[in-house]
Amino acid sequence: xxxxxxxxxxxEGITSNYSPDKHIVAYYFGIFQSPSSYxxxxxxxxxxxxxxxxxxxxxxxxxxxxxxLELPANGYDHLSWxxxxxxxxGTVTEFCQSDTFQQSFLRRAEVIATGFDDGxxxxxxx
Numbered sequence: 001x002x003x004x005x006x007x008x009x010x011x012e013g014i015t016s017n018y019s020p021d022k023h024i025v026a027y028y029f030g031i032f033q034s035p036s037s038y039x040x041x042x043x044x045x046x047x048x049x050x051x052x053x054x055x056x057x058x059x060x061x062x063x064x065x066x067x068x069l070e071l072p073a074n075g076y077d078h079l080s081w082x083x084x085x086x087x088x089x090g091t092v093t094e095f096c097q098s099d100t101f102q103q104s105f106l107r108r109a110e111v112i113a114t115g116f117d118d119g120x121x122x123x124x125x126x
Contacts, residue, residue, distance in 0.1 A: 003076070007091050008100070010069040011042070015104035020044055020062040026111040028056045028121075029092055031084065037073040038084050048111050053121040056113055081116060088114050093124050 001009075026048035030041045044062030048055040076084065092114055095101055106112065112125040 003071070003087055004091055004094070006069065006071065007040075007088075008095065010040070010067075011095065011104075012100060014042055014064065014067055015100075015106060018064065018067075018105075020105060021046075022108065024062045025109060026055065026113070027062075027106060027109050029088065029112070029114040030056070030117055031088055031115065032117045033081065033084075034070065037071045037075075037077045038079070039071065040069040040088065042067065044109075050111070050123065050126065053115075056115070056121050057117075085114075085116065085119075085122075089122055089124065096125055 023046040024044040025046060027042060027044045030043060032039055042062075042064065043056075043060070045055065046061055079087070092112070096106075096112060101107060109125060111123060113121045113123050115121045
């Protein structure tokens with residue numbers, strides 16, 4: 001499976017099985033590197049500050065502890081963190097323009113961001 005296919009399957013599973021409160025207005029597609037590969041997760045919050053990236057580190061209002069996308073090591077472990085970030089940015093941006101996005105709870109988002117847990121945020125929708 002391509003990254004796009006893996007991502008869509010994962011995010012469609014989340015958007016069809018979960019329904020966060022309407023006060024959740026900012027979502028973060030977090031990325032971290034595990035010992036074997038890269039992992040993504042989705043969290044959300046009712047507050048954010050575009051001038052302070054720390055809002056993305058305190059997203060426990062909508063947190064799915066059992067919904068991580070751990071990428072297969074044999075397909076993505078060779079990518080640099082910069083290449084992985086670019087892949088996630090492109091895929092999430094494309095997803096935000098899709099019909100699936102428009103039919104999901106994510107369409108209500110005021111802000112959608114991504115980035116590595118220990119890095120800068122990239123705002124994809126505001």
